[in-house]
Amino acid sequence: MRTNYADEVEVAWLGLNDKCKEGTFVGTDGCPLKFTFWDVNEPNNQEGEDCAAIWNTDKNHDNGAWNDYPCTDQYAFICEINF
Numbered sequence: 001m002r003t004n005y006a007d008e009v010e011v012a013w014l015g016l017n018d019k020c021k022e023g024t025f026v027g028t029d030g031c032p033l034k035f036t037f038w039d040v041n042e043p044n045n046q047e048g049e050d051c052a053a054i055w056n057t058d059k060n061h062d063n064g065a066w067n068d069y070p071c072t073d074q075y076a077f078i079c080e081i082n083f
């Protein structure tokens, strides 16, 4: 039984991409970002990376920094819920 799934996740999708304009990341709603926290030398579009994810601070010690990855990679994801 999992008690805290977040502790097991190393990378999670943020729901951001730069598919329309390389280097300009937007949210799933198409809106520009009001805040970014890219890791050093990221986003680097290495081999066509167009989707952004966050590092789990406990696993990688990168302070939750963001990195772009190929959108076809399979990671956990984060959902936003409005209350």
Ligand SMILES: [Ca+2]
Residues within 6 Å of the ligand: 018, 022, 023, 045, 048, 049, 050, 051, 068
């Ligand atoms: Ca890209």
Ligand SMILES: [Ca+2]
Residues within 6 Å of the ligand: 042, 043, 044, 045, 046, 049, 067, 068, 069
């Ligand atoms: Ca990258």
